[in-house]
Amino acid sequence: MKNTGSPTLEDVAEAAGVSTATISRALNDPDKVAKETRERIQKAVDRLGYTPNFGGRVLASNRTNTVGAIIPSMANAMFASGLQAFQEVLAESGVTLLVASSGYDTEHEFRQIRSLMTHGADGLLLIGDERPQKTKDFLALRKIPYVISWCYRNTPDGLYVGFDNEKAAYKLTNRVLEFGHRDIAMIAGISKGNDRARNRIEGVSRAVRENTDGARLTKIVEARYRLENGAEAFDEIMSASDLPTAIICGNDVLAAGAIVRARKKGARVPDDVSITGFDDIGLASVVEPGLTTVRVPQIEMGQEAARQLLRLLSNQPATSSIEIETELVMRDSLAAPKALAV
Amino acid sequence: MKNTGSPTLEDVAEAAGVSTATISRALNDPDKVAKETRERIQKAVDRLGYTPNFGGRVLASNRTNTVGAIIPSMANAMFASGLQAFQEVLAESGVTLLVASSGYDTEHEFRQIRSLMTHGADGLLLIGDERPQKTKDFLALRKIPYVISWCYRNTPDGLYVGFDNEKAAYKLTNRVLEFGHRDIAMIAGISKGNDRARNRIEGVSRAVRENTDGARLTKIVEARYRLENGAEAFDEIMSASDLPTAIICGNDVLAAGAIVRARKKGARVPDDVSITGFDDIGLASVVEPGLTTVRVPQIEMGQEAARQLLRLLSNQPATSSIEIETELVMRDSLAAPKALAV
DNA sequence: GACATTAATGTAAGCGCTTGCATGAATCAA
DNA sequence: TTGATTCATGCAAGCGCTTACATTAATGTC
Known part of the structure; x- marks a missing residue:
């Protein structure tokens, strides 16, 4: 992994017949160099294919950009x-x-x-x-x-x-509750080490908890970020005896996975079960039915x-x-x- | 953008009571340093939060990894x-x-x-x-x-x-032809400056050209890489007088956009028109109907x-x-x- | 014309690191 | 015991660049 042979400032200096300092100035602060000199330098730079050495630059200027x-x-x-x-x-x-x-x-x-x-x-x-x-x-x-x-x-x-992931999830959940859902399940992202996933769970939980009309969470399943995982989680939720009428998903990928699996199993969305997503990635508008979700700008x-x-x-x-x-x-x-x- | 105050090798050297050379070796080639010294160095490194300065390292070793x-x-x-x-x-x-x-x-x-x-x-x-x-x-x-x-x-x-983009597109197109399609349109990616998009167009064209049973390309529309663009291209193709029975798309995003638009307009896929994609991204398995496409590993x-x-x-x-x-x-x-x- | 000012460029130090070479201590072979 | 060998470490040069300072030339002022 040698970079040998890369032209250096000195090479350019020699080629252009000026000092390295002038080259450096021409490159970093062109106004300080006479137009004529500058052009001569530019030619030499192009001819040699010179690019400044990052190491040297960082070391000398203590700036990396x-x-x-x-x-x-x-x-x-x-x-x-x-x-x-x-x-x-x-x-x-x-x-x-x-x-x-x-x-x-x-x-x-x-x-x-x-x-x-x-x-x-x-x-x-x-x-x-x-x-x-x-x-x-x-x-x-x-x-x-x-x-x-x-x-x-x-x-x-x-x-x-x-x-605010918690707030967004809370808002979404309240909307789900407004539709009349009371038995709600959630397919969440893996919450360990992931505050976004956890906050979304918390937002859903809080909305359900604050509901005074018997809303409850039938189940929370955590799943990795892949379509299959959403599908599997859907199966897990729908094979329980305690079925939800709505499944709130921690992200669109999980939701899309769930919808596709629902379709495959003959469950109608939203007639048999409503499903919501989060993020509004491209998937959300493509899946059938279109995914109700939270748009993140x-x-x-x-x-x-x-x-x-x-x-x-x-x-x-x-x-x-x-x-x-x-x-x-x-x-x-x-x-x-x-x-x-x- | 100053990095002032970052501990240097010298700082660590002083803290550990050895020379900078030994520190450097302990970090890059631990075997060369006595275990006891190494441990002392490690402690100093941790305590100071030292990370080697990239510039110095690159300059000295001419390697960047x-x-x-x-x-x-x-x-x-x-x-x-x-x-x-x-x-x-x-x-x-x-x-x-x-x-x-x-x-x-x-x-x-x-x-x-x-x-x-x-x-x-x-x-x-x-x-x-x-x-x-x-x-x-x-x-x-x-x-x-x-x-x-x-x-x-x-x-x-x-x-x-x-x-080989050309070959893959060629194969796919032949498959489309085998299904009996003869009037084929294509929604391609923007080919300018993009050999992959262009090669896919070429593969489709060649397969159609080599067909001896009257296959032809009714239209090729180039579109940017977004769902909407696929949808618009679909409109453009289906509003012509010369309608295809199959639309081959340069990628899955365009294909998904086309399918969704078809659905919205009441055109049935694949009954009224077949649509294929390319890449096999997540979208392809989610859209309804599932997208026939080319899987790229x-x-x-x-x-x-x-x-x-x-x-x-x-x-x-x-x-x-x-x-x-x-x-x-x-x-x-x-x-x-x-x-x-x- | 003498001096001050400005503009353009050069000189050289030093940024933090690696590494060839030197050094000194410890171990070994005979 | 002594010279050879090995091991652990230090010394110091130098990687390519920027920049404070020095130098020189050109221009302006009175």
């Missing part, structure tokens, strides 16, 4: 478009994004944080706020600027750009997270956390339970 | 899981992945390649093989090790780990690409390109045209 993001998984549509938006905003400011994934494992996340710091990240984007004390200590010890996204807390410590969230992080990095006036609002998207997978509908 | 990947878009399910697999294999070898996206723009891709080189990428993963000469020259000039994925060419130059492809790249980087015996086989997945969106079915 790089931020890192650690997402639970790249293979999750939920993060993809937000991250894409995050990157685009960073790129506008000449900041490069390094992406790593934690596999929903907080221990692994810790390692990735260290790795990204090693690789010169000036700041970080983290997803969710559940992580071991060790990780928090490290972030504090090293005074790493970071923003937390995909969740929201109204606390003075930490900069959040995201939405991922692009807005990613963009705003990038802006806040850039702010932190440039020591601009501190901003406080930003709550992104979610929105209920009504499609056809939620309807009044049959008994009432008749 | 970092590779870059430039994908057209992160918000595209098609690349997500392959990339995730790619990253996981790299991680096993202690190699970090930097991800950038080109927005399907070859000019932008060039800039990202330069950026990744600047950031110390030892090697690259590139998607597809269509790029301007300028980019190819740069890659050659700088002797950058790279592998090209998501496509396959049987040429001696360049290391490909991917599948993304995970396998990503893993293999990572292995080949690691190989290139360690100067191991050169390997040649690897063709990943695709597979037709028959679901319900393809059937014989009604006229024949009766």
